[in-house]
Amino acid sequence: MKNLACYTLIFWVCIYCTPKKQISSSEDSNIKSIIENEKLNILYRGLKNYLTIYVPNSDSIKVSGLGVYKEQKNKYYITPAAGASMEITIIKFSKGKEIVEKREFRIVNIDKSFASIENKIGKITLSKEELANSKIEYYIPQFVMKLGKVGKFRYQINAEEPMVNYGDEFNKSVKEKIYNMKSGDIMIIDNLNFNPELQNVDLKKVTELVIYIK
Known part of the structure; x- marks a missing residue:
């Protein structure tokens, strides 16, 4: 099991x-x-x-x-x-x-799920350092179970083509892109991966997280 x-x-x-x-x-x-x-x-x-x-x-x-x-x-x-x-x-x-x-x-019933950083959802503002070293997680309000680690997620910087990052933390290549971002730039995170244990819950349909760079 x-x-x-x-x-x-x-x-x-x-x-x-x-x-x-x-x-x-x-x-x-x-x-x-x-x-x-x-x-x-x-x-x-x-x-x-x-x-x-x-x-x-x-x-x-x-x-x-x-x-x-x-x-x-x-x-x-x-x-x-x-x-x-x-x-x-x-x-x-x-x-x-x-x-x-x-x-x-x-x-x-399980409420709507969100992409989050430290349970922060919706639109948030972070420094480049805070974003680069953050962990992407599911967040469901009033949910007492741990949903486990995110296996992969999609991110988009400004108007660039959306890309996939594997794991719940940014890889080296994505971190380099983050450190090259400027104040006011935006990253959107969505499409968190599906955990097979939660086969009856569609966690891919998470509400996106929008991060503004300080």
Whole structure:
């Protein structure tokens, strides 16, 4: 399995319950669960949402739900479909007893993506040195997952022919062009590359970044 580098999302779901309590109904209010980071209690539509589920003092667990897939022990991912929320069921097996926990996640769509430098988007002003040593990244507002490194992007200096730069940093040739730019010159960056892990999200259609030279 390929990791999402800087763009992998991990949820920790810990289930604590009274050992002597056996339930057959998931609606029993005595069964509580703890999510370490409530901000991560969301799923992004169109992505594999990775999570780690751990249940203390259990012989085994079973996790089920629409779009829930197991990769290895305690490691799962969810690919949510339609709807604004979804529920997963976690069953703990311990000494012949079953304890059932229901957990609901909110499903959100991914907002428009932007080409960015240090999360700066739209039209920005930089010195030649700042631009030459910058890193090009995706930026999606209110998105908590890291999207990983940009593999390539397109840049255009003033009215010159657009060119492609491979990697998320400018290569030596492009840096030389940047240092030859003058105050008021413009560079436009767009067409960031597509990450195969995000197969259902078109990140090529990013909003361009326009940089003015100081």
